Amino acid sequence: MPSLSFRDDFSVGEISEIEESCREAASSRCSLFVDQASTDDCQGRAKVGQPLNCISLTYFFFLSTFQELDENLVESLTSILGEKRVSLTEPVREQHGRDEGPYEPMPPQMVVFPETTDEVSEVAKACYSFNVPMIPFGTGTGLEGGTLALNGGVCLDLMRMHGIGDVHAEDFFVSVRPGVTRLHLNRFIKDHGLWFPVDPGADASLCGMCATSASGTNAVKYGTMKENVLNLEVVLADGRVLHTAGKDRCTKKSSAGYNLTNLFLGSEGTLGIITEATLKLHAIPETMLSAICSFPSVKSAVETTIQIMSSSIPVARIELLDEEAMKACNAYSKTDYEIAPTLFFEFHGSEASVEAEASLVGDLSEANGGSGFRYAKTPEDRSKLWKARHDMYYAILSTKPGYRAVITDVCVPVSQLETMITETQHDFNVSGLSGPILGHVGDGNFHSFVMFDPEDDSQLKAARELASRMARRALALKGTCTGEHGVGWGKKPYLDEELGGVNVDVMRQIKAALDPKNLMNPGKVF
Structure with a gap:
């Protein structure tokens, strides 16, 4: 079984041999492609005598074998x-x-x-x-x-750690263990008139959502995990247990010392293992109203989104699905929506405010060519609409049985969203690949599913190149390579470009302080 080798004395010749071995492995589709920027960085560091440490090249696992467990x-x-x-x-x-x-x-x-x-x-x-x-x-x-x-x-x-603590309804918080998912929690707290709004597409573990700093369709109104976590219990590499805001503390604000809670949010298991999360809860709105509207083009849908956000209309959700996504949605979820670029909306508040906001959004949509504005007012209709949106991952994969997808996750300033999407659609046309575009456009975050035949090396290469262009285009537009999925292993090549060398060096220093042996999910993030 393969492993990484940790050394700091690689020569330029060794780097070249490693690069060649990795390329051979990549060509046989053992794993990811080799990112040229990473190998160039390794060679550059070797030439100037800088230590490579874990080495930017993320594919050394091909070259040696794991030591058997003692x-x-x-x-x-x-x-x-x-x-x-x-x-x-x-x-x-x-x-x-x-x-x-x-x-x-x-x-x-x-x-x-x-x-x-x-x-x-x-x-x-x-x-x-x-x-x-x-x-x-x-x-x-x-x-x-x-x-x-x-x-x-x-x-x-950690899924056997499935406890939910007391629901503190007056203070709007609850503590959960890693085995609790978002749907499980919301069923549990519903009778208290409360809910937890952060909703990634999958029914993910809430502590896992902390680890990746996840978000979802409600982020435009309620924020991401970073805005909805009050405290974390974390087991460090050496077994010590840390409470990031102090044991049993759950205030909504504090200026006492460093913000350790936010340090561990998005750390992806590289600094410690999250064993409990204290979450900020929200009152279930008096009224929730959902709607959809079709548009003649993605451009007109994006322009509508920008106008809505510029008008400070407090939408709770605003999601974009292009034609391919809507076609997959109808086929998988048995819906009958128009096959056209479509915005999904939701409004939360009093009955009067919700009706007023929906009317304003309807007018803006119509002014941009929108048509077929349809409401979903009952809980059943709303649930059906948003379940169809959340099931898009499986809906898209079902359109081409046997195919796989490289799923992108970029986020740009909303003002750059039209450019980002238009140029991505051009990339799809040039590549000959297919894939829908969808996303949380209210905050500039969108995804594309780059479909490929795993038995076709040329498609696999083209899919990865297209995804790489998307990530680097987002960075060029002052955005991020990942809005909510995390860096993991797949987005490592872009971290230096996005954050800069000083930032990444500081991250490495923090990890070295908390995990000096590099044992916590090594090889991820950087």
């Missing part, structure tokens, strides 16, 4: 958890060595199933003492290879 570690973890909650079997390891992204599985050497924070802490202490990597695993619905065991090691499946 039998004493296996015995120690079995003693902590019992035989039924540890697994060395290939099917279990394979299941935990992948996510929903387009990457080949890279399984861990062992999977464990802790049920308490104390058990996670004891597992971490054992792995730390044996210098074995640790990879947290929730629902496995990520898209950027965040759960791939690049260095082997032990995967901690």
Whole structure:
């Protein structure tokens, strides 16, 4: 089984050999393509004598083999958890060595199933003492290879930690364990008149959503995970347990010291393992009204979006689906929407305010060529509409059985959205590939699904090149390569370009302070 090799003395000649080996592996579709910028960076550092450390080149795993797990570690973890909650079997390891992204599985050497924070802490202490990597695993619905065991090691499946704490309705917060998903929580707190609005497409683990700083269709009104998490419990690499805002504290604001909560939000398991999240809750609005409207072009739909946002109309959701997306939506969800670029809207508030806002949006839509403005007023109709939107991942894959997709996730200033989408559509036309465009256009975040035949090397290469152009175009437009999916493994080549060398160096220094042995989900983010 392959592994990364950690050295800081690679010569230029060795770098060239590594690059060639990686290209051979990539050509046989063992895994991702080799990013030329990464190899160039490695060679440049070698030439000036800079240490490569873990090395920018993310594909060294082809070149050496994992050390077998020490039998004493296996015995120690079995003693902590019992035989039924540890697994060395290939099917279990394979299941935990992948996510929903387009990457080949890279399984861990062992999977464990802790049920308490104390058990996670004891597992971490054992792995730390044996210098074995640790990879947290929730629902496995990520898209950027965040759960791939690049260095082997032990995967901690946290889904048996499924507790929900007391609902503090007057203070609008609740604490959850990693096994609790967003739908599970919202069913649990509904009778309190509360809900948690952050809603990525999948029914993801809430602690996993913290780890990637996820968002979703409601972000335009309610924000992302960064705006909706009050405290985190985190097990560090050496087994210590940290409460980022102080134990049992849940204030909505504090200026006491560094904001450690936000440090761990989006850290993707590279700084520690999140074992509890205290979440900010919201009152269920008095009235919720959804609507859809078709447009003659994506351009007119985007122009409508910009005008709505510029007019400060407080929409709760504003989503764009192009023609291909609407066709897939109808086929998969048995809906009968017009096959045209379409905006999905939702409004939250009092009955009077919702009606007024919907009327304003209807007028703006009509002025831009919008037609067929349809309302979904009942809970059943609203649920059907938004379920169709959330099911788009599966709807799109179902259009071409056997195909896979490179799923992009860029975010640009709303003023640049039209340019971003128009040029992406041009890329699709030139490449000959197909793929819908959809996204949370109210905050400039959109996705495309670049479909490819996994048996066709030329399609695979074209899909990755198209996705790479999208990421770099977003950066050129002062945006980000990832609005909500996280960096994981797939977006690593763009981090230096987006944040700059000083920023990434500071991130490395933070990781080195908290994880000096580089055991926490190594090889991710940078």
